[in-house]
Amino acid sequence: MASIELIATIFGLLCVALTVRQHIACWPTGLIMVSLYILIFHQARLYSDMGLQVVYVFLQIYGWYHWLHGGRDGGVLIVSRLSGNAWLLWLGIAAVGTVGLGASMRYYTDAALPFWDAATTVLSLIAQWLMARKILESWLIWVTVDVLSIGIYLVKGLYPTAVLYMAFLGLATLGFFAWRKTLPALQPA
Secondary structure, three states: OHHHHHHHHHHHHHHHHHHHOOOOOHHHHHHHHHHHHHHHHHHOOOHHHHHHHHHHHHHHHHHHHHHHHOOHHHOOOOOEOOOHHHHHHHHHHHHHHHHHHHHHHHHHOOOOOHHHHHHHHHHHHHHHHHHHOOEOOHHHHHHHHHHHHHHHHHHOOOHHHHHHHHHHHHHHHHHHHHHHHOOOOOOOO
């Protein structure tokens, strides 16, 4: 499994680097990465993370399409921001989702770290959805996910994946500032 984890790590780095640059190839590259992580997380008994990767398969396809055709008049999508009310809605969804999924994983599976795993899963789904919509704040949620994930993967002994998430943390920070520079002039930065 170590070689699969290394390959997934390489595709993950490439995917996020391409996303920072808003390059459409981030989506097929991400599709390869998430497919490999389905196997990796199953073996590590991180079932929430494994399920997340399954959902990511579909979100990768959606994001790919939406970045190409989700903009004005079916054109290329541009970066935008969340409103204050949208932030509150997503925070509420994150809290309820984390408690619900964490409790389910704790009581119905032998999941390791069920609530921490659930938190990264729920936040990742929110971040990925917002990223597919090219919402700037998706990067802030990714920073949170990356910090939590580094700890989880170190505890589980998934060292290449922990290193990957350390790189993701740096790339998410760069992504936020890079995307902020591309905001339309009418939106406050």
